[in-house]
Amino acid sequence: MELNMKDYFKVVRRRWWLIAAIVALACGATATYDYYFPNAIYEANSKLIVTNSGQNSMTARPDMNEINSNIMLIETYKEIIATPAIMEKVVQQYPDIRMDAAKLSESVRVESSKGSQVMSISIQDPSLDQAVMIVNAVAEVFKQEVPQIMSVNNITILSEAKKSDHSHPVSYGMLMKSLIAFGLSLFLALGLVFLLEFLDDSIKTEEDVELYLGLPTLANVTRIRKARVQKNTEGSKKKRVGESIHVGIHR
Structure with missing residues (x-):
């Protein structure tokens, strides 16, 4: 399967939380270690x-x-x-x-x-x-x-x-170490995300149905938010109550 640029963005957007967690953990660990164990050279x-x-x-x-x-x-x-x-x-x-x-x-x-x-x-x-x-x-x-x-x-x-x-150390400071940790962790996180995407063979979209199964898409069931379902249910109840009152008065 060949991926275009939009597909790459979709993969990153779908697992952005994993990328953010890995980067934050790496930068935080680097800053903490440098704070408690300074190693000036x-x-x-x-x-x-x-x-x-x-x-x-x-x-x-x-x-x-x-x-x-x-x-x-x-x-x-x-x-x-x-x-x-x-x-x-x-x-x-x-x-x-x-x-x-x-x-x-x-x-x-x-x-x-x-x-x-x-x-x-x-x-x-x-x-x-x-x-x-x-x-x-x-x-x-x-x-x-x-x-x-x-x-x-x-x-x-x-x-x-x-x-x-030679009074100034030649080792990297906390900012530089954090930047290095950010770059390396971001690279590793992106690699992990695309690896997980490659190993994931589940079908998520109608395009996947046509691509993996070779079958046409006959219907598409979209995801409905819970709040919207509750709102529609309450609206239906109010409508039925209004209809009952109207019928009673007509009689």
Whole structure:
């Protein structure tokens, strides 16, 4: 059976209460959970630059070959940061992190822009203090360990993470979460409604009789409201009483 746009609207109108109930329940549950269990997430980041070993950037002329070499090294450094050689050192030197090397490696994210010598180390955590401490610790330990691992000293910390720079959480607020819940629940509710309509093989209209049974419609019994039936019944009683009075007087 092919449905046109009017049929879709009829399906939605017939089960609008189910759609409204699902959407209201989802939005209400989301808002309640966010109110009683707020889970703000903070992100802190520190930036490192890969420079030429021993180069004074204020006086030396830039060597494009060395710059390109440093840019190529960044991909290697991004892999080194996440290895146990760095993470275990971080955990040992900063016991306040309260996180093992494997978990720390999963939490830290290292990014770099194409063609840039700058790397960004970032981490997200429910505690702003913890996020700032971890990202600065990783940057400092990585800077210390690179000369031993790569036999070069070309890492400089451009900027350390500061609480004042990351005071706003990066997680979604209640309004955004409610909007997301509204969109997802509406999508799921519509899907459920059309699924129920597809599984429902009962005959509701005269069009269904012709479509499913292939028979012509000979009569149509419409639904009458209870109030209208009562009104017609009372009117009939009054009419019969009036007729009886009229007949009595005539006699």
